[in-house]
Amino acid sequence: MSAAASAAKAGVKRPRVTLKLATSLDGKIATPTGESQWITGARARAIGHELRGVHGAILVGAGTVQADDPELSARGEEPPARQPLRIVLDSRLGVSLESQLLKTVAFGPVLIAGCAGAAPAARKDLETRGARVATFPRAGRGVDLGALLDYLGGLEEPVDSLFVEGGGQVAASFVEANLVDRMEWFRAPLILGEDARAAIAGADALKLSDAQRWKRISVRELDADLWETYERA
Numbered sequence: 001m002s003a004a005a006s007a008a009k010a011g012v013k014r015p016r017v018t019l020k021l022a023t024s025l026d027g028k029i030a031t032p033t034g035e036s037q038w039i040t041g042a043r044a045r046a047i048g049h050e051l052r053g054v055h056g057a058i059l060v061g062a063g064t065v066q067a068d069d070p071e072l073s074a075r076g077e078e079p080p081a082r083q084p085l086r087i088v089l090d091s092r093l094g095v096s097l098e099s100q101l102l103k104t105v106a107f108g109p110v111l112i113a114g115c116a117g118a119a120p121a122a123r124k125d126l127e128t129r130g131a132r133v134a135t136f137p138r139a140g141r142g143v144d145l146g147a148l149l150d151y152l153g154g155l156e157e158p159v160d161s162l163f164v165e166g167g168g169q170v171a172a173s174f175v176e177a178n179l180v181d182r183m184e185w186f187r188a189p190l191i192l193g194e195d196a197r198a199a200i201a202g203a204d205a206l207k208l209s210d211a212q213r214w215k216r217i218s219v220r221e222l223d224a225d226l227w228e229t230y231e232r233a
Contacts (some may be wrong), residue, residue: 007214011064011191012150012154013155013158013160013221014149014150014152014153015056015057015132015148015149015152015153015158015159015160015161015162016160016161016182017149017161017162017164017174017179017180017181017182018051018055018103018161018163018164018180018182018184019171019174019180019182019183019184020051020163020164020165020166020184020185020186021166021171021183021184021185021186021199021200022039022040022044022045022048022160022186022188023039023185023186023187023188023199024039024187024188024191024192024196025187025189025190025191026091026191026192027198027199027200028192028193028196028197028198028199029166029167029168029196029197029198029199030192030196030197031192031196031197032195032196032197034067034197036067036068036197037068039188039190040186040187040188040222040225041222041223041224043222043223043225044186044188044222044223044225044227044231046077047186047222047227048184048186049074049075051163052072052073052074052084053074053078053080053084054080055084055161055162055163056084056085056152056158056159056160056161057084057085057086057087057111057152057161057162057163057164058072058084058085058086058165059087059088059089059162059168060072060089060164060165060167061088061089061090061166061167061186062088062089062090062091062092062095063165063167063169064165065090065095065096065099065101066096066171067167068071069096069099069100070100070101071077071100071107072101072165073086073104073107073108081148082107082108083107083122084108085108085109085110085111085152086108086109086110087110087111087112087113087162088101088111088113089113089142089170089226090110090113090114090146091110091114091115091118091138092114092118092119092120092122093112093114093118093126093133093188094122095112095124095126095131097125097129098174101131102126102129102130102131105129105130105131106130109132110130110131110132111132111133111134112126112131112132112133112134113134113135113136113143113148114133114143115135115136115137115138115143116135116136116138117135118135118138123135129154134148134151134178136148136151140173140176140177141169141172141173141202143226144172144176145177145179146179147175149162149179163178166199167197167200167201168199168200168202169195169201169202171199171200171201172200172201173202175200175202175212176202178212179182181232182230182232183228183229183232184228184229185227185228185229186222186225186226186227186228187225187226187228188224188225189225194205213232213233214230214231214232214233215230215232215233216228216229217229217230217231
């Protein structure tokens with residue numbers, strides 16, 4: 001039975017989803033070659049770690065793990081007593097066994113969220129390294145995100161808040177599925193141009209009437225950067 005099926009029970013409360021973006025002024029997260037460290041400054045990055053620490057889970061896509069090999073820990077001035085669950089969306093369960101995430105499983109739990117039908121051998125290898133693996137139906141760009149949220153809300157220790165960090169395809173998937181409740185947007189004063197990688201790579205509205213509307217609830221200066229917070233309009 002898939003994780004989605006086992007979590008499909010009455011009363012499951014999905015976690016609240018926050019999408020975090022760190023972009024140039026023109027909404028880009030990396031150069032055309034993938035260079036992204038660092039678009040925003042040190043203060044913005046420090047706030048990002050603080051935000052990680054107040055969420056129950058952090059999520060990125062397999063492409064981000066492959067490109068940046070992040071640890072995804074919350075490393076603020078006052079780290080949380082317990083690290084958030086670290087989640088990778090990886091429909092094929094292809095996360096490198098030598099990734100920093102799997103090397104630091106003892107530091108904080110790791111969940112690899114794949115699609116039903118992924119190779120059993122890949123699942124066994126990940127579980128041998130200490131990761132939790134759950135599979136879900138395929139939908140849209142990959143994993144059925146609604147089923148994933150149901151699963152997280154139905155855990156023995158439910159996840160009440162999810163911090164989505166990227167990349168662009170993952171951000172677009174959550175936006176397209178209408179699952180984002182809040183956005184924390186860090187904007188740096190530089191222009192990367194048309195061919196740079198978009199923060200939300202898709203989710204196109206063909207008409208203005210179809211566009212998702214957001215309400216900005218705060219804007220703060222962080223040295224040269226801006227930190228904007230949005231909620232659903």
